[in-house]
Amino acid sequence: MLDATSPAIRPTHAPADHPKVRIGKVGVLLANLGTPDHYSYWPMRRYLNEFLSDQRVIDYPAWKWQPILQAIILTKRPFSSGAAYKSIWNEDKGESPLMTITRDQTAKMAEVLRARHGDRVMVDFCMRYGNPSTRSKVREMVAAGCERLLFFPLYPHYAGATTATANDQFFRALMEETWQPASRTVPAYFDHPAYVDALARSVETAYAGMDTAPDVLVCSYHGMPERYLRQGDPYHCQCVKTTRLLKERLGWEDDRIVSTFQSRFGPEEWLKPYTVDHVADLARQGRKRIAVIAPAFSADCIETLEEINEEIRESFEEAGGEDFTYIPCLNDDDAHIAALADVVDANLGGWLD
Template identity: 45%
Template sequence: HYSRLQAKELGEKFVNHGEVVLVDLAMRYGEPSTQQALEALQKQGMERLLLLPLYPQYSATTSASSFDEVFRVLGTWRNQPELRLVKHYHDNPAYISALRDQVLSAWDKDGRPDFAKGDRLVMSFHGLPKRNLMKGDPYHCECLKTGRLLGESLGLEPGQYLVTFQSRFGKAEWLKPYTAPTIEQLGKEGCQRVDIFCPGFPADCLETLEEIAMEAREIFLEHGGKDYRYIPCLNSNPKWMDALYEIAQAHLSGWSLGQESEEELAQRDRRAELAKSKIA
């Protein structure tokens, strides 16, 4: 839901700025699939393509996997578009500012944790098997940097926030510290309040709403914790939409985004009709 809303609002931002940029959503595992989204854009006469993953932190298992699927689809085309990639934006100031705004909005509503008395902010990122880190995947380092920048932007000391990794399964060692055991330990140590936020998830999903908002809450309360606050993901936060637009704009630099002339519009319509006839 939120991913579709983000794509829609980003497209509207380009329209409001008088720029001709089509924004569409593609799902790596789901619908619309990457192939479906690309074919829809092809029918509209796409000449240039910017890939903007909703993965702020780069990993071969996420961003690169999505890029690979795009390459696979485009590899079957005879007329390929110009192509650019947004590798990551884990330390982009606008992204960090949006994260900060999301946390502060929650604190304005629920009150700021009493860090002097031992309350903690936990930043939980999706986990990966540790072998990815050992092979050179930068994901772990980028998560830590996002956490540090967010903590600093909130005026927190290093001990007042924690960066953890969730969704571990299987027997292999994953990135540590793990979220669930960390939450359990905080409860056992007498931490009264935990606020938890998932900076690496631009939109809430089952992994945040069930695993973090519900299951982790039960763990904390069962082991002595008193107050557990889940801070929603960025979702449709206006500052996040501004950040997405800013990131996209930076990577579209040099490509003409101005309003098309009537002749250019007619040419694009003819290309779209030709593409449709070939696909049909």
Template identity: 50%
Template sequence: MSAQLSPAHSPASNEKIGVLLINLGTPDGTDYWSVRRYLGEFLSDPRVIETPKWLWWPLLNLGILSTRPQKSGEAYALIWDREQNDSPLRVITKAQQVNLAQRLAGENIVVDYAMRYGNPSIRSALDKMEQEGCRRILLVPLYPQYSATTTATANDKAFDALRNMRWQPAVRTAPAYYADPQYVAALGDSIRDGVAALDFEPDVVLTSYHGLPQSYVDRGDPYERHCHETTRLACEYLGWPAEKMKVTFQSRFGPTQWLTPATDTTLEELPKQGKKKVAVLAPAFHADCIETLEEISIAGRESFLKAGGEKFAYISCLNDSTASMDFIEAMVRRELSGWL
């Protein structure tokens, strides 16, 4: 009679499950070369820039990367976490990873984080998980709304790394969560609490999403629809009239047509419409970063007040708040169903 392995001595008993939180990325410093390396990787991604390489490469390397790093470095310097000498995005994403690891402690799960561009790289995180014995890995791109420029390219990079692994783990990818009821509740509560903490009542609350070229949407990217759905659901959750919240898009780049209305022009036009008190949040980001802390909270505030606005407030991203981490934990546990 053949011997049977007990569960305690099964080859799978020592295998671990990996959970990899993935965010966009950040330079390692505010100096020219650190920012140039980061922008070079980011703007070379064909998922982000769909212009033919033969046309885009000289524009990028002979033009954009000669001047833009200095300007971007100055913007990063304004929001850099001096205490930890790091970017807020990496500080917050690491805090999310630590928090989730504590919540999943004792369940044979390895939780790590990585950046699509910059450090720590997705490849390094997956290599580390392989070395720690993870035979099953859940990829969790921290983008509420799906876009090929965010969720898809994060997964692309992970699968590029997996191609070079002799012993590949089983892999799952968490879906976009723009309409997840628990995410909507966490977002809605953060808006309610953010507004309640103000010393004024906003005439309008802007939900500013990162922009996308209109052509990407025309070719089938669902991002714009997901953004509007997130705002609609949050507004319904709060019980607010639809006109209380407005969708706008920020971070335009280049001469092509991008999604409208633009956040910057909207902030300049609102005072002319008699709306001189505004609160802004950025639901496309699960962690505060340069696009929220500098582009909205600093530059957006300045342009709004200069245009005649009277009161401006930025409402932070969900970051590693209790509600945020409750949602991330619930999402991860759901996506690990059958593995735990």
């Protein structure tokens, strides 16, 4: 994916002993959450330790949180999380689905941007936690001659625990560069028309293959503590707006679509309604057919393939639900890649003129 084939040259008017450098490229670095290297205990523990030690994710004081994390959570959770990862693992490639999908997205993005801009743009991906690290990919792009870097967290909605921490890591990587490239970060794109249209197309395609349309479409977003909303995080408002825009694009009435939140962790109150509880409520209310989509995820991962398609499905069926459909994330769908490429182009303004 990373095109580092441009020849290294000695800068014009430089002395004969000046080292050769690669120059003139624009780098586009896609970023996603991350994945363990394997579902066995120690890789899971390393991954969870990095993830749960991030104060953007768990903002309790380290003196209070770290003893709990190290002595209790990381002795047990790697086993349960490892089992969940094992149930969805891409055994053929020896990696999680998130890794496979992100690599495929990057390859398609590189093709689209190459068609639009030639070989002036390099495209690669990194993970906030685990491998490939943000630091390693920034280093590769700078070494390959990228004088400008566009960092693109693949989260449609801004949240401190996703977009902000990815940007933090990007800025830390830049701090290690002797010659820092000019850099930009891509803002949230939750209301971008092409993104909303790609979501709507995925719903229309799924519904077209059903004999009977679901009673309700549940838009399940990753949750966060309610406290973060009160502190000014815009995530909740952006999620609700995406659902409204999707409803309007589909031409539906209000009662056909709902926003819920999943993946609650810890003792605090999180954004409500909780998906796992709400789908059961729908079943008890006689809404026996539902579909679930996860607009906040750009790629299928543990939270969609295991949590939604197993735990949340089970909650619905145990409450009397009869027909549960999970609509996959947009992944490397062509409409999704085109939408992301439009977002990239909008943020490259002035760099390729």
